[in-house]
Amino acid sequence: MFGLKRDRPQGDGRDTHKGRRRHRVGADHSQPTGWVRHAPASTAALCGFKAMLPSGVAWLGADEWSVTLHMSAVDYLSVPRDGQAAIVQQWAEVLNTMRAGSRLQLSVVNRVLSNAEVASMLSKPDQGDRFDALRRDFNTVVTSKLSAKRGNTLTDRYVTITVQVDDEDRGPDEALELAREFSAQVKKIQGCVTHVLDRTERLRLISRMTRPWELFTFDEATFADKKLAAVDYVAPWAVERGATTDPLVFHNGSGDQFVSTVWVRDYPVWLSDEVLTSLSAIPGDIAVSLHMEPYDQEASRTLVQRQVSELEMQAIAEQRKAAKQHLSEDMIPHSLVTALDEARATRAELEQSNEKLFSTVLAVKVAAVSRDELDTLVRRVMSAVRGKSCPAEIATHMQAEAFTTCLPLGIRAIPMRRTLTTAAAATLVPFTNQEAFEDGGYWYGANARSGEAVVLNRTTKVNGNGFILGTTGSGKSQAAKLEITNTFLSRPDDDIIIIDPEHEYQPLIDALGGQIIQLFPGGTQRLNPMDMAADGGETDPVKEKSATVVTLLSALLGGQDGIGLPQRSIIDRCCLDIFSARRADPSGPAPTLETLRAALIASGTDTGREVAESLEIYTAGSLDIFSHATTVDMSSRLIGWDISRVGTELRHFAVMVICDQIWQRISANREQGRRTWLYIDEFHVLFANPASGEYFKELWKRGRKWGLLATGITQNIDELLASEQARLMLSNSTFLELLGQTSTDAETLTEVLKVSPLQASAFTNVAPGQGFIRCDQVQVAFDARMDDSSLLYRLFTTKFGEHAGVVVGDRDG
Template sequence: MLGYEAMMPSGIAWLGEDEWSMTLAISDINYVAAAEDQQTSIVDRWARFINSYGAGTRLQETIMNRVLDDADVSQLVQKPLRGDQFDFYRSDFNRIVRDKLAAASGNTVTEKYLTVTVQEPDLEKAEATLTRIFHEAEAGLQAMDGCKVRRLNRAERLEGFSHILRPHELFVFNEDEFEPNRKLSTADFVAPWEIDAKDKNGPLIFRNGSGDTYHTVLWMRDYPVWLSDRLISELTEIKCDLTISLHLEPLEQVEGMTLVQRQIAELEMQKITEQKRATKQGIDPEMIPAAVKDNLKEAQDLRDELRSSNQKLFSTVMVLGVSATSREKLEQNVKRVMTVIRKQSCTAEVATYMQLDGLTTELPIGRRRIPMRRTLTTAGAAIIVPFTTQELFVPGGNWYGVNAQSSNALVADRTSTTNGNGFILGTSGSGKSQSGKMEITNVLLSRPDDDIIVIDPEHEYEPLIEAFGGEVIRIHAGSEQRVNPMDIELNVTTSEDDPINAKCEFVLTMLEALVGGKAGLTPEQRSVADRSTLTLYRKYAAEGGAMPTLVELREALAQSGEDAGRELARMLEIYTIGSLGGFSNRTNVNPRNRLVSWDISKLGNELRTFGMMVILDQIWNRVARNRAEGRRTWLYIDEFHLLFSNKYSADYFRGLYKRARKWGLIPTGITQNIEELLANQDARLMLANCDFLLLLGQNATDADSLCELLHFSDEQRRFFTNVQPGHGLMRSGNAVIPMDGRIPTDSALYKLFSTSFGEK
C-alpha cells in the first residue's frame, strides 16, 4: 500500500524492479497576489521546468493541506510562563494570540512536494541521476521568485506519509535509533494500525491509537479545454485535511505525435461511420453529433500545436485524498472539494473499487496504481501550477499577527534569513511603533540571551523600557545621567585594529566634529591630539584605575607644550568645564543592561552630532562585547530619517548595516517620513538590501516609490495603501505576506505600546 520496497537514509526509495524515487520540498511563492504579467512569467517558467524532463522520468506534484488545532498553533506561538515578574505580560500576549487565532485563523499548513522517479539498474546509478536532477531543479526553481528546493531524507519523507496515514499520532521515527535496531521496517512507523476498506466507494478507515480517520480518494476524470490556474489555490483554501497529487509522465515528441495521429485517425473513422448512418437515415451527412466534431477539431489543433512548438504530451492522473475524523465531516469536506472542482469546470469522481490503489497513487512516493490517464500538453499541465498563497510560520520565530489573506498565524525568524537588517515604514498612526514594540516584546519574552537597544528621539519608549526593567539613558546638555565618550573596551575587539588605536581614531573623529569646524583639524592639532590620547590610554592599560575623560584629555593637551595642543584645550573648554559639559564626566549609568533606551529627545542641535557619536560608539562597544560572549544584539532606531540629515550618522549606519550580520547585530530602522528616506541614495540601498521589511499604511506617492524600488506588484501594493492601522505587507527573506498585526485595545500590551493622544 505504501508503494515502495525499501527506503535509504538519503531519502531515495526503491519502488521495485528498476524504479527509484526522491522527494523535494519546494517553498511556496505568492502566485495569487502577484501581478498578471508576473503570474504569466511563473507559469511560463514552470512549463519550461516540467518540459525539461524526458521519457523515462516521472514527476509527481503533491500539495498537502493540513489543519492544525487552534491549541496546537497557540502552543507553538505562545510564551511559556517562567515564574518571573514578566509573566503578567506573557499571559496578556498569550491571550492576544488565542483570541486572534480563534476569531479568524484557518490554521492550515500547506506543504508542497515534487517527487521524481527514474529508471536505473542499481542504487549507485540512481543516486547519481537523482542528485543531478536535484541540482537542476534547485537552479531552475530558484528563478521563480526565489522558490527554495530542499531534498528530503528518509525521516522527512516518512513524516509526510505519517501526516496522511497517522494524522493525530506523534511521529516517532528516529534515524539514530532505527539503524542499530532493525527489528522494525520503516513502514511500521507510518502505516496505520489497520485499514478498513470494506466499502467499494470508501471511505477508507485508518485505525490508530489516537482514534479513527476517515479518508476518501477522488480522481479527476476530465478537465475543460481552457483550464484555470485557480484550481489548486481554491482547493487549498478549503479548511480540511486534503492531499492533491498530480502525476506527470512525459512522452517523447515522436511518441506523442504518433498518439495524437492515432487519435485523429480513430475520430475520423468515427466521423465517417456517423456520416454513413446519417445517409442511410436520409439525414444530411454533416448532421453528426457535435461531440465527434469537437473532439476531432481539438485533436487536430493539438497536432498543429505540437508541430509548431517544443511542447510535449504528458500522460497524467490527478487524485485527491480527503480526510476527517468522522463520516459526517468527511462527507461535508468531499462536498466542498467537489464544489470547487465543478466551479473550475472539471469533473471528479470517487475512485470506486480502487480506494487502496488511489491511496498509493496519492502518497508522495511516485507510484500510479490507478489505470485512468488523461493526456495534457506542457501548457495544460503547467497551468495546474502548484503555487498558491505564501505562508510564513517559522517555529521559534517572532509573532507578527496573522496572514491577511488566509488568517493563518504569521511567525518569522529574522535570525534565519541571509541578513537580519530591517525597516518598519508607515505614515503617522499606521501602527509602526506598535509593530516595533511588539517585536521588542517578543524578543524580551522569548530570547533571554539576546539584548535590545533602542534609539528614541521622541521619548515614546520609556513606558515599555521601564515595564521590562530596562535602562533609559537621557542624553542632553543638562542631563544628570552621564556617558563618558572616552570609555574603552580593552578586552574586546571592535574592529580589525588594536582596541587602543581604534579608540584613538574615534577620538580624533569626535574632536573633528566638536571643534574642527568646516576645515577640520590642522595636521599639527591631529598630531598632538593623537599623541595625548594614546598616552592616556596606554597609561590606563598599564596601570588600570579610573577611565580617562574629556577633562583629562583637555588637561593633557594643555600640558603638551605645543601651541596646537593649547589651542585645542581652549576650544574644548565649553565641552568640559563649560555649559555643554554633559559628556565630560565618567559614566554613571548602566549601558550594559539587557534592555537600554537612548533617549535623545532633548539633545539640541549644538550637541546632536557629538551626542550621536558617543551613543553609537557605546552601542558598537556593546555589540562587540556581545559578539565575544555569543549574545545577539537587536537595535531599533526610531525616526530613522533624522539620522540621515547628519553626515556622520548617515555614514555610520550605512557601514553598520553592511557589517551587522557578522557581528550578531539585527538593526531596524523605523520612520514615517518615507519621502525623506527615499531621497537619500544610501538609505535606498540599505532599504533594497535588507531581508526584513514591514510596510504599513503608506500614502500614494510613497507607495509608488516603494513599489518601484522594491518591485512590488499592484496587487501587493493594495495591502499597504488605504488600509487600517496595523495592516500592511511584510517581507522576510523571499516571503512576501500581507499582514494583520492589530491587537485588542483592552490588552495590557496595547496600553504599554500606545502613543495615541488620550490613550495614556
C-alpha cells in the same frame, strides 16, 4: 546495499496484527517485553513503499525509486498578469526538462494543526517567571488571529520525483541527481527554494497523513537497533473499508479519522490557473496530488497522431451516417467536433514547439474526524473543482488505491489518466499565495490573503538588517515592540538595545524589567565618549578609539561639513597620547573630554587652542552631558537609550556616542557568542548630518559578521530616500516591514523596491497594523492588528490616553 535489507519488514505481520487489534483506541498502549509492533500487511500496503534510505530515497518496489522535496512558496497571485504568465512559462520550462522514465508528483498539503502543535510552533509556554502573563496574552493574540480565517491550517508544497532504474546501486543516486537538477531549475522562479526530505522528515510527512495527532516516534539514531521497518512508524493501526463510495476509516491510538479521495475526471480545453489555488484555500485536512509523466517527443507525436486519425475516422463515419439519412454532413456530434479540434491543435502545438505530452492524474484526499465533517469538506472540494469546469467524482471501488496515490511517494495506484501538453500542465501552477513559516522564527501576524501565520527568522539570513517604515499611527512602533517582546521572551541569550528619540519605549522596557538610560542637561546619568574597550578583538584599541573620537568631534564641532584636516590631526595626536597612556596604566581614572581639552591646550599650537575653545561649552558649559565619567548601568540585556530630552544641538553627537558604546557591547557579545538586536527609532533624523549617516552605514555593513541585527524605524520616507546612504542601507537589508503609507510614499517605495501594484496595495492607505513584509525571498501581505483589551496592545500602544501603566516584571532584566 544502502541498508535496504534492514528496512524491510520482519515477518509477515499476522501475529502483530492480532496484537495491535488488542491495543485499539482507549486500551492500554504499553508493549509487553519483546513485543515488536509491525504494521499489519494491509495497512503497510496502503503506504505503498517497500523501504526507505536515510537520504530519504524510497524504494517503491521493482525498479522504481522516489525522492520528495519541500518547495517554498512563490508570490504568484500578487504579481500582475504578465508576471503570472512569466511564472507559468518558467514552470513549463521546468516540466520540459523532465526525462522519459521519470515522473513528477506535485503535492499541496493542507495540515490542520492540533493545539499541541500550535503550542510547540507558535505559542510561548509558561516558564514560571514574572513574564508568564505576557506569554499567555501572546498566545491568546496569536490564536484569535489565526482562528479568524483558516484556524490552525497550514499549507505546504512538495514535489516527489520518481525514476525507473533497474540497478539497486544506481537507483538512489539517480533519484537524488534528478532532485538536484529540479532544484536548480525551479530556483529561477523568484528564487524558489527546495529542500530534499531525509528519511526522518519524509516519514514524519507521511505520518501526518496516516496517523494524524499521534506522536511521531521514529529516531534515526536508534532505528538500526530495532526490529521494525520504516513503514511500521507510519502505517495506520487498522483501516476499515466500507462500500464502494464509503470513506476509509483509519483507527489509530489517537482516535479515528475518516478519509475520502476525489479524482478529477477531465479538464476543459482552457485550464484555469486557479484550480490548485481554490483547493488549497479550503480550511481542512486536504492533500492535492497532481501526477505527471512525460512521453518522449516522438512518442507524443505518435500518440496524438493516432488520436487524430481515430477521431477523423469517427467523423467520417458520422458524415456517412448523416448522408444516408439525407442530412447535412455537418450534422455530427458537437463533442466529436470539439475533441477533433482539440486533438489537431495539440498536434500543431507539438509540431511547432519543443513541448511534451504528459500523462496526468489529479486526486484530492480529504480527511476529518467525523463522517458529517468529511461529507461537508468533500462537497466543498467538489464545488471548488467543478467551479473551474473540471468534472470530479469520488473514487468508487478504489478508495485505498486513491489514498496511496495522494501520499507524497510518487505512486499512481489508480488507472485513470488524462494527457496534457506542457503548456496545459504548467497552467496547473502550484504557486499561489506566498506563505512564511520558518523554523525558529517569530510571529509577525496573519497572512492578509490566506489567514496563515507569518513566521520569519531573521537570524538565519546572510544579512539580518532591516527597516520598519510607516506613517504616523500606522503601527510601526507596535511592529518593533512585537519583535522586541518576541526576542526577550524567546531568546534569553540575546541582548536588545533601543535608541528612543521620542520616549515611546519606556512602558515596554519597564514591563520587561530592562534598563532605561536618559541623557539630558542637568541629569544624573552620564556617558563618557572617551571610554575605551579593553584589549582584544581584531584591531588596535588605541588607534580605533582615537579614530572614533576624531569622527565624533568632527560631527559635533563642524556640523554637516565637519572640521578641517589640521583640526582632525591635532585631535588625533592628543587622543593617541591619552589612550596609549590609558592602555599602559588602566588603574587610574578614565579620561574624559575635559582631559582631551587640557591636552589640546597643552599642545602649544594655535589649532589646538582653537579646538579646545570650541569644546569648552561641551566640557564646562551648559552642554556638559558627555564630559564626565560614565555613571549609567549598562549590564541589563534590555537597554533603552532615551534621548528625547538631549536637545537638538547634541542629538546627532549623542547618537554617535551611544552607538560607540553599543559597538563595544556588540564586540563583547561576539566574544561570548551572544547576538545583539539594535532598534533605532526616528531613523530619518540621523541623515540630517552626513557624519552620523556615514556612521550608521558602516554599522549596517559591519554588523552582520558581529552578530548584530540592526533595524531602522521611521515615518519620513521621502527624507530617508533622499539620502544615498539610506538607499544603500535599504539595499543591504534583507528584512523590510512596510506599514501603512500615504499614496505618494507608496508610489516612491513601489519604484525603489520594485514591488507590484497588488503588493503595494497591501501598504497603501490600510488600517494600522496592516502592511507588507519582505524577508529575503519571502514577500507577504500581513495583518497584525490586536484587540485593544489585550495586555500586549496596552504595552505597545502610543495613542494618547491608552497606556494603562501595565507592570509585568521588575527591573532585574
